[in-house]
Amino acid sequence: MSGNTQSGFLALELDGDGAHPAAWRKARHVPDGLLNGARIRSTVLAAESAGFHVATFADGPVSSGRDVAGRLNALQRAAFAGPVTSSIVLVPEVDTVYTEPFHVSTQLASLDYVSGGRAGWLVAASGSAEEAAAVGRSFAEGAALAQEAAASVEVSRRLWDSWEDGAVIRDVATGRYLDVDQLHYVDFETPADFAGPGYSVKGPSIIPRPLQGQLPVVAQAGLLPSDADVVLVSAPTPSLLVAEVAEVRRAIAGGGAVVGGGATRAGGAAVVAELDVVLDARGQSASGRLAELDAFTPWSSSRARFVGTAAELVDFLAELLVVADGVRLHPAVLDVELEELAQLVLPELRRRGALKPVAQGGTFRELLGLERPLNRYASVGSEN
């Protein structure tokens, strides 16, 4: 089983037409065929059948230049994908700064229900003045962003626990649908040093505890130092990425096994490497394709970029998955890269035993090796 402990998972970002801003010019559909349910269905099913373990859905402002200017709400895209998929984990990006924590908590818990426990939360802390203006709030930046993120995640975690697992009792004899002793006010208050306008949340939640108990929380390294279940790691180049992942892993392991919401995981939070991908395709070299796309709009990204053949990518991912728990791929052109990944990259990685098996009906926590967490409000002995 030693091969298994070194195997990891692969995530694919499904936003728009791909990670490259000019991707829409190489998509296999016309621009006005992007923003609809059929597109969500076909891309998420293609990712699932290729064997990806996780699909992520980016959110937030879009380009104001000549490229894609539209984007459907990420959480709804994930919810739409829930009933039509059976194994792929669905992780929308949801902002914490300009949203209502109570709504965010309810929406994410609901996503867990409609996906059968396959939901996660990619926590964002919008540093965008544009998003602040849209909701008429003053612009937050710097340390205030991490505070907003930490507060919103804490609200969600408390609300997800505010119904104990057995709260719905349906006890005909006493006429009680709920056992009120298993419902809890969360009474959250922002800390005294909170930079933004402070707030409080009473609770309990308006939806029972999510199927997974707590949804796994995914965040960029550094955003949620003490409360992430999955940490995303970026570096400027592929070789620096391997080193950075190892570095982050050492730092996390030094902090012990505690992850988000008080759960534990050997080695602490899962570490996922972020990688942009451009592959040889359609008889064109990856570098040729990239040059052509860049001629339309240059691609600036904070992630390491892999540009090469499918075989080279297999070798690199196999190396990366030794140090990382998973890798999230950002395809330059979704329609094109996904086809190459499905045909040439994932099958070979599976053959080498570098990928965890895909579990039908498995939960995101199971994929991460996280137990179903105890409930912080449960009275001692009421959970088995």
Place this chain on the structure above:
Amino acid sequence: MTQHNRAKFQPSGTIQFGIFFQGVNSGTIWKAPESGSQTDFESFRRIAQTAERGLFAAFFLGEGLRLREHLGRPHALDVAGRPDAQTALAALASVTSNIGLVATQNTTYNDPADLAHRLASLDLLSGGRAAWNIVTTDNAWTGANFRRGGYLDHADRYVHAEAFVETAKRIWDSWEDGAVSSSVSADSWAVPSHVRSVHHSGQHYSVDVTPRLPRSAQYRPVLFQAGDSPEGRDFAARQADVIFSAHPKFDDAVEFRADIVSRSLAAGRGANDVQIMPASEFILAATDEEAREKKEWVRSLQIGPQQAVAYLEQFWGRELSAYDPDGPLPEIDPVVEETSETRGSGFHGARALQLAEQWRAEAKEKGLSIRQFVSSRTSRVDATFTGSYAAVADTLAEYARVGAVDGFNISPWLIPTGLDDIVNHLVPELQERGVYPTEYAGSTLRENLGLATPVRSEAF
């Protein structure tokens, strides 16, 4: 609809159905063996697909932003806990194809740009089937779950809601038709001059946004509204496409229609521009006799002994569990104190004493026990159609003939099988009478309701 005089109401001669998956009051029976989960997605899928098989126009989800309480603790006796409306509807969009998806969403505890964007997303994901049931709240008790707390005065709630809705409409109208290119060789993905920013600066919020979504196949989400006060009715007459009304009884429905027609005309809209779908409940069987028996059974499960006592406790403001549900109303007097939201919307402060006296007298005169008295008072009494499939179909055909309503928004008392007899038996009876659709008119909710294309709030 566009041919006749817009000032004169013309009955369509037909009715439509919606299903209201309400789930947090005593109307939903949870004690029967066949009562299913209120949260598992399979319950939602099952009931939405049954409704679609019965050509229902709409699937509604309610919303309550704070868990109901009773005497200061969460209310234990009724079904509680439900998913976020839009998240559940986005999931249903992928497993249905024609039914409208209506999300009840609050104007007080949302930001216009965010809510408008999420509704537009649902509208595009569903191919033009989204609708928004607009509700307002102003109590600080609900506000305790939100950043802004309870910030809105009761008197301001429709002023606030109207500014919100108008901003949302401007956001939905901000992309010119054809704004997104139809070729990958186009110079840019969207035509820059065809997308405009929306600015609003008002008493309660300011919005400055370049919207991120084009119009849908039905242009923008359909608007439902349920307010019943004079201000609520005027608001609906100005802004809504459909009123989710509380007036299902025939004479009351006819009167309500006349009122809405006159308010619509006063607001500069056509007599047929605002549709009406009252809340309703159906208890059906092959014969009238069987339906009556079934109703007894349904009522006994909806208002059990504990619910009957709890209902009085809301008004008495104290524990009454020592009283026999099958005995007379309590002789003890209500506690009189400041109004508290946790005592329920029925609480009347100082009037509680008078109310209790009145109820005792009424129950005594009619010889009603606590349980019988409470059963006779619940609001769904007027909204229930009981009888054989044929008899109820005859009744509904009369509503259609005079145009008393445009349809009924049905709360099933059983989840997820509660629509089965309606779809299997009542719908065919209505179709035979020519008063119910025999196919979906189109793929969007606006087409299926027969609503006109909305006029842009600002021309390009």
